[in-house]
Amino acid sequence: MICGVKRLWLYTVIATLGMTGVAHAAEVPGVDVSNWTGEIDWAAVSSGGAKFAFVHATEGTDYTNPSFDAQFGGSASAGLVRGAYHFAQPHESDGTAQADHFLRNGGNWISDGQTLPGVLDLEDNPYTNTNGKNNCYDLSAADMVTWIKDFTKKYRAATGRHAIIYTTTSWWQTCTGNTTTFKSNPLWLARWGSEVGELPKGWKKHTFWQSAEKGTLAGGQNVFNGSESQLKSLANPPAEVKVGGRAVSRKSYTVTISNTGPHPVKDVKVTGRTFGGQRVVKAPGCTFSGTAVTCRIGELPRGQKKTFAITTRPTRSKGTVGLNVTVGSVKLALKAR
Template sequence: MGGVAEAADGVPGVDVSNWTGDVDWGSVASGGAKFAFVQATEGTNYRNPRFDAQYGGAAGAGLIRGAYHFAQPHESDGAAQADYFLQNGGNWISDGQTLPGVLDIEDNPYKDKNGKNNCYDLSTEDMVTWIKDFTKKYHEATGRRAIIYTTTSWWQTCTGNSAAFKSNPLWLARWGDDPGELPKSWKRHTFWQSAEKGTLAGGQNSFNGSESQLKELANPPAEVTVSGAARNRKTYTVTVSNTGPHPVKDVKVSGRAFGGQRVVKAPGCKFSGTAVLCQVGELTRGQKATFTITTKPSRSKGTVGLNITVGSVKLTLKAR
């Protein structure tokens, strides 16, 4: 269900493009802005000629910055445009000052030139697929969820008000005194563009949170996902995946068999009696490690299994 966001002061910021021209970033920072979004690319053949100066200038003035891509969904698929964005300024780096990249997808501004409607002549199903392809490619490359910039009316019309993008932060465009109704995928906005221009250079924006939360969005903690399966009464698998943006080190997987069984085999792990301990020295972004644990039940019936602990995550694998 869509929600209604409440207006809040938030943390101020700006967005700029080639059309903004040269920016006095010192003035932007002294005026209270804490972040800036800079257009990097459009389609697969345009790169903002002022991008390097604007992006570097924002960082030099101490602002947290992020790059955005203006989508042209009728020209090429989402993955191709994500690639172009990543190669031309949109790649996320772990420097504590870089926000996840933005997919700017909104009304077609070139209707007179390309002859397409506001949805670029894509069906709602094809548009959702296009956005999924872009955001999937970006996540695979960076470990970050791309921010989506859009309007509620465009989202409702051109995606059928899709609810498929809950994990992507929302940058809502709505000029006025409050953000208003949100698209169906989101219960809250992360950024809000409230005006095309104002006291600061470029578009006027706010972050829906504290400055410390803004910094955490630029530099989130490591993220590990744990999954497992009981393949039968004797064989269990546990997979540890690095699904975040940072490498993780010294991951410990500890397990204990229950139901009257003991561990008899666990390649790459130490085990004794009912206990097993597996360790991973390092998992780079996107890497995973799978362990297979074999047990010997003392009885042929009844519930058996493994209790697995990885950090604060606890997982119970059962078999009958």
């Protein structure tokens, strides 16, 4: 018996490129700001060339930026793509609790075409004099990886997006053991200077680069590693479904459609045709005739899945039989002997 799993991206092909690992010649400027930045002339930031802004939203489980609403809304009103970031305090609580705090206070991704995935800010502990912890917040590398997993898993479940990870190469090497676990998360690298330099292990390319704490624009100085259209695609990615199938036996097959992207998907059509001398005899929720079967999904919410069970009547007891399945551009061959 053969199982198959493939992904189908439902909009444009260009948006299927993972923003974590594609080299681009273009670089798009942007800024990052916090309450410490003060009042911001967002029109001047925009006219100065910035196309995006990251705004500090939360820290730990109890701090919220009092200027967040003004900064987040102001950047949007000036036409910038914007995103929120959470400053991690891994010693205070688990990653899930801090992700919850972030999601409730500005970090929740919305499908408006102007909001970037939220950011998990991981860097040297700036409060060593007050909390008595080392730069890794006194967590072992293994415990830190677990903490980051908890945060990013919660964020992914709540939004359908991979949180962006902001860090330095040195912190990542020291505090996570240079783990490769989070290579699906876009990397925002902090390294002040004229070169991006060495990346943390697991990432082949950066998505954002913070090159300076201050500059000609308000706040930190950043660039996006791509074109402006790719930046907008990161804010508004395509819908995505995962197509899985299994030959349970010579006369029983299942096809599962899972919505693994950030948007609801509509009007999904599943078509199948048997081979090896079989006829479809049962397919709840589908239409069928002879060797052909068609199943439709009107709407599949984000994070949900739908499974179709298809029963056939083989006309011979030996040899390979199966079902060829098509969902958009995805094709699966489910075989049984």
